[in-house]
Amino acid sequence: MNKRFQTPKTIVHVNGLYKKYSDGEKELTVLKDINLCINKGELVSITGPSGSGKSTLLHILGILDSSTKGVLKYDGVDISNMNENEKSALRNRKIGFIFQFFHLFSELTVIENISLPLMIKNKRNRLLNKEHKAVEQLIQEIGLEKRSLHRPNQLSGGEQQRVAIARALVNQPEIIFADEPTGNLDKENRESIYKLLLNLNKDKGITIVIATHDEAFAKTTPRMFKLVDGYVM
Numbered sequence: 001m002n003k004r005f006q007t008p009k010t011i012v013h014v015n016g017l018y019k020k021y022s023d024g025e026k027e028l029t030v031l032k033d034i035n036l037c038i039n040k041g042e043l044v045s046i047t048g049p050s051g052s053g054k055s056t057l058l059h060i061l062g063i064l065d066s067s068t069k070g071v072l073k074y075d076g077v078d079i080s081n082m083n084e085n086e087k088s089a090l091r092n093r094k095i096g097f098i099f100q101f102f103h104l105f106s107e108l109t110v111i112e113n114i115s116l117p118l119m120i121k122n123k124r125n126r127l128l129n130k131e132h133k134a135v136e137q138l139i140q141e142i143g144l145e146k147r148s149l150h151r152p153n154q155l156s157g158g159e160q161q162r163v164a165i166a167r168a169l170v171n172q173p174e175i176i177f178a179d180e181p182t183g184n185l186d187k188e189n190r191e192s193i194y195k196l197l198l199n200l201n202k203d204k205g206i207t208i209v210i211a212t213h214d215e216a217f218a219k220t221t222p223r224m225f226k227l228v229d230g231y232v233m
């Protein structure tokens with residue numbers, strides 16, 4: 001079929017979403033009436049100044065946190081109807097997450113960090129032969145084959161973020177959320193991490209949502225949302 005006539009498939013659907021934080025006396029509504037759809041294969045950026053709610057939104061979309069009100073659907077299924085087990089299964093199967101500060105396990109090697117989500121998904125503490133090969137292939141794709149037995153503190157920031165990207169990829173997610181993935185990197189590494197993410201979108205068709213306060217980069221993505229005072233513009 002001619003691709004032009006295919007209707008896009010919506011993976012993530014958000015409707016009337018709010019997030020309120022309260023610390024007893026004070027209440028802070030960080031997200032207000034968010035409505036958006038993310039389609040399969042899209043590359044989307046969410047921008048806005050520091051404190052505008054980008055991380056909060058990304059964590060909710062990635063099912064790492066819950067909203068105060070509103071609907072979040074994955075493939076048309078409302079996640080509020082899922083129990084915790086179903087939500088973590090969905091997360092393991094479909095979603096990859098990349099953080100600004102990498103969040104690697106410092107006592108684990110590169111290969112172990114990348115393998116961990118696979119072991120968790122399969123409820124096994126070792127890899128099958130073919131899984132081991134797939135992990136090695138990923139390590140090659142991120143250019144760290146000489147570093148697979150190193151620990152995070154033996155790697156540069158850019159290398160650590162590459163490991164985190166490989167870890168996000170290991171369960172072959174449909175969608176990756178990247179929260180300020182280059183926020184802790186110098187210019188050269190920033191550009192190479194952006195390039196890696198753009199290639200994953202282009203070559204593997206992985207849907208990618210990047211939260212960034214780097215508006216110049218956000219403007220280069222095919223679709224950009226801006227968070228202003230808790231609203232999506």
Ligand SMILES: Nc1ncnc2c1ncn2[C@@H]1O[C@H](COP(=O)(O)OP(=O)(O)O)[C@@H](O)[C@H]1O
Pocket residue numbers: 021022028030048049050051052053054055056057
């Ligand atoms: N757990 C929390 N409790 C209370 N306030 C929070 C919490 N997390 C974030 N906030 C507040 O929510 C607002 C948005 O934060 P965040 O989503 O981290 O923004 P951004 O990622 O755009 O910098 C900020 O004012 C922040 O202080």
Ligand SMILES: [Mg+2]
Pocket residue numbers: 054055056179180
């Ligand atoms: Mg943030």
